[in-house]
Amino acid sequence: MRTLPAFAAALALTLAGASAFPVAALAAPSKAPPTLAKACAGRDGWSDPAPPQHIFANTWYVGTCGITAVLVTSPQGHILIDAGPVEAAPLVARNIAAAGFRIADVRWIVLSHEHIDHAGGLATLKRLTGARIAAMPAAARVLESGKLPADDPQSGWLKPYPAVRVDRLLHEGDTVQVGVLRLVAHATPGHAPGSTSWTWTSCAGRDCRAMAYVDSVSAMAAPGWRFADHPAYVAAFRASLARIAGLPCTLLITPHPGASDLFERLAAGTPSPSPGACRTYAARDRAGLEDVLAKEAASPQRPAP
Ligand SMILES: [Zn+2]
DSSP: OOOHHHHHHHHHHHHHHHOSSOHHHHSOTTTSOOOHHHHTTTOOOTTOOOOOEEEETTEEEOSOSSSOOEEEOOTTOEEEEOOOSGGGHHHHHHHHHHTTOOGGGEEEEEOSOSSHHHHTTHHHHHHHHOOEEEEOHHHHHHHHHSOOOTTSTTTTTOOOOOOOOOOEEOOTTOEEEETTEEEEEEEOOSSSTTOEEEEEEEEETTEEEEEEEOOOOOOOOOTTOOGGGOHHHHHHHHHHHHHHHTSOOSEEEOSSGGGGTHHHHHTTSSOOOOTTHHHHHHHHHHHHHHHHHHHHHHOOSOOOO
């Protein structure tokens, strides 16, 4: 299902990442694909085209310069995580093909959360791939209407997007499977009500990594929406951060690549295992949430809705 040149490029990247030799010693510079860091230097727009890049074993980056989409592959078919905005959908499809895979072999599409920058392109990608879509109930409601509900902190400023039918509702700990692939869904509401993080194991020979695609956890709200006015939502947000800190996680990937310096970490090939990455990521945004709450407490008047 993979073309030979892409396989050779992947092998070169894998070897480069695993070797003590400098990258240039193994990868022919004239033929090596540009890394994301190079190709996206100075560009981080949601729809700025990026090349696909091998992350590790069966896992590929197929997103844009500003928004992540991840393809987890198997001989029996693939799972795509996230679609990017509407304009990025054809770029994601092109990257899947450029990485050497058939877009018709994508069996399931899942997502991080139901905001336009990650879900806007789902309807197009569902049409292009013929894949089914699985989502948590809170995300599914938005995907099927294209509109954010009032309980989403960013409903006041994020635009609607093309609706798409959801084929399967997911709950905490559910697994999405294709052949040997098993992606575990973790409900991590906070940034959005339907926020979902994903874990799976990828192996290159005997080298196995606990892959963690952890959703955004920034406490962002449109004017007029205050976390302090939603104590149950804040409690669930804090619980999500604790859940994320405990995920199996030796290779962290995030829906906004810059949130975990993904391109920099991939610049020299496969990043080395970093078991504390999810803990660090959760701790940083836990501090961010507490900071937002403190600021809200210090300015009790509500801004005009
Ligand atoms: Zn978002």
